[in-house]
Amino acid sequence: MIDAAVVTAASDAVIAIAIAVPVVLVAGGVAIATRRRGRAGQLTGPGTESTGGGTAVAERPAPTAAPGVDRALEPTPPTAIEMTPEPEPEAPSYRGRLGKARGLLSGYIGTVRARGKIDAATWDDLEEALIRADVGVGATDALLGDLRGRVTSGEIGGPDALVDALKSDLVAMLTTEASALSEIGADRPAPEEGQPARTVDVWLFVGVNGVGKTTTLGKVAKRMSRDGTPVILAAGDTFRAAAGEQLSLWAERAGADIVRGAEGGDPSSVVFDAVQRAASKGVVLVLADTAGRLHNKVNLIEELKKIRRVSDRPPGHVTEVLLVLDATTGQNGLAQAKVFLDAVDVSGVVLTKLDGTAKGGIVVAIQRELGLPVKLVGLGEGPEDLIDFDAAAFVDALF
Numbered sequence: 280m281i282d283a284a285v286v287t288a289a290s291d292a293v294i295a296i297a298i299a300v301p302v303v304l305v306a307g308g309v310a311i312a313t314r315r316r317g318r319a320g321q322l323t324g325p326g327t328e329s330t331g332g333g334t335a336v337a338e339r340p341a342p343t344a345a346p347g348v349d350r351a352l353e354p355t356p357p358t359a360i361e362m363t364p365e366p367e368p369e370a371p372s373y374r375g376r377l378g379k380a381r382g383l384l385s386g387y388i389g390t391v392r393a394r395g396k397i398d399a400a401t402w403d404d405l406e407e408a409l410i411r412a413d414v415g416v417g418a419t420d421a422l423l424g425d426l427r428g429r430v431t432s433g434e435i436g437g438p439d440a441l442v443d444a445l446k447s448d449l450v451a452m453l454t455t456e457a458s459a460l461s462e463i464g465a466d467r468p469a470p471e472e473g474q475p476a477r478t479v480d481v482w483l484f485v486g487v488n489g490v491g492k493t494t495t496l497g498k499v500a501k502r503m504s505r506d507g508t509p510v511i512l513a514a515g516d517t518f519r520a521a522a523g524e525q526l527s528l529w530a531e532r533a534g535a536d537i538v539r540g541a542e543g544g545d546p547s548s549v550v551f552d553a554v555q556r557a558a559s560k561g562v563v564l565v566l567a568d569t570a571g572r573l574h575n576k577v578n579l580i581e582e583l584k585k586i587r588r589v590s591d592r593p594p595g596h597v598t599e600v601l602l603v604l605d606a607t608t609g610q611n612g613l614a615q616a617k618v619f620l621d622a623v624d625v626s627g628v629v630l631t632k633l634d635g636t637a638k639g640g641i642v643v644a645i646q647r648e649l650g651l652p653v654k655l656v657g658l659g660e661g662p663e664d665l666i667d668f669d670a671a672a673f674v675d676a677l678f
């Protein structure tokens with residue numbers, strides 16, 4: 280499955296290059312120049328430079344890199360040709376992308392409503408629906424136990440009220456303030472233009488290979504750049520050359536600078552170098568990819584601990600450790616997740632591939648069994664297919 284993911288990514292890249300080469304030959308750096316102009320007006324975040332997020336590499340010499348770390352991208356100089364910037368694509372909605380999960384639940388809910396009264400079959404249907412949606416046995420028992428009590432007391436009178444009560448229980452279970460991403464640089468003034476940053480926030484992305492770490496990191500970078508916060512990417516998965524290549528493509532899409540290490544090199548030194556470079560450029564956020572080789576658990580844990588320690592050395596400051604989980608693996612993914620909880624202090628979950636599964640209920644199991652908030656949700660492979668988790672919108676779309 281992991282190999283398949285790599286092969287898919289690699290063949291995607293080949294197709295992308297095949298399409299891109301003739302365009303570049305004809306138009307030179309037009310596309311990049313356009314993107315810079317499109318973003319320039321928006322760059323108002325901390326550490327903003329007049330040239331735009333990742334484009335400063337060409338204008339200013341980068342600080343000396345740690346051994347084994349090189350600069351991966353040299354931006355193409357912009358041409359003088361004027362082009363209208365592309366309008367930003369709309370973010371996907373839960374409703375539009377949760378078709379499979381909704382398909383599963385709505386069948387059961389329809390039957391429950393159609394029965395016209397609450398009887399033993401109602402409870403069987405609800406139980407089966409929640410278990411099949413991967414809500415988990417513990418959460419299903421808790422939800423149905425509460426509802427049974429309210430039916431017995433007369434508070435809930437019929438099937439429609441029962442479904443409404445189930446929806447609001449789910450929303451209540453999933454609503455937590457902790458699901459917001461940490462604010463970047465909230466506790467300190469933004470660096471003056473051209474001045475180094477005294478503190479650089481680091482967001483670490485951890486998780487098993489193939490869950491969508493690199494893709495998610497790329498999407499977050501794209502979002503940050505669009506919102507005017509320049510970022511530097513750290514290609515901390517030095518064990519797979521393909522991971523670095525893939526992240527470079529995302530860096531290019533996001534117009535962000537990237538620090539890569541030699542294959543098999545020390546991932547901590549890559550993140551360290553990225554933090555140094557960010558500080559010297561006045562960039563206040565580093566997004567760091569990490570390796571997820573579960574077959575060597577002890578090494579993985581030790582390595583993650585070290586990456587975290589090194590990332591926290593001033594000016595670096597780890598403000599998010601995002602555990603990326605693949606929704607299609609359902610409950611199995613939870614068992615794997617526990618390895619990462621042992622290694623690093625995880626601050627939240629990114630749940631990917633919710634667009635391709637009926638197991639939408641896994642969100643409930645994550646919050647309940649891992650005690651972690653879901654912060655972001657992946658709803659596809661494109662750059663915009665990532666949205667903040669919103670309990671009410673999510674539950675609404677499921678039903």
Ligand code: GDP
Pocket residue numbers: 284287288486487488489490491492493494495525571630631632633634635656657658659660664
């Ligand atoms: P990593 O090994 O954890 O870095 O995983 P990758 O980022 O390489 O992703 C593995 C595969 O999952 C790739 O084919 C991605 O395009 C795909 N992927 C990632 N996120 C999503 C998502 O939210 N939805 C879908 N459908 N595919 C995704």
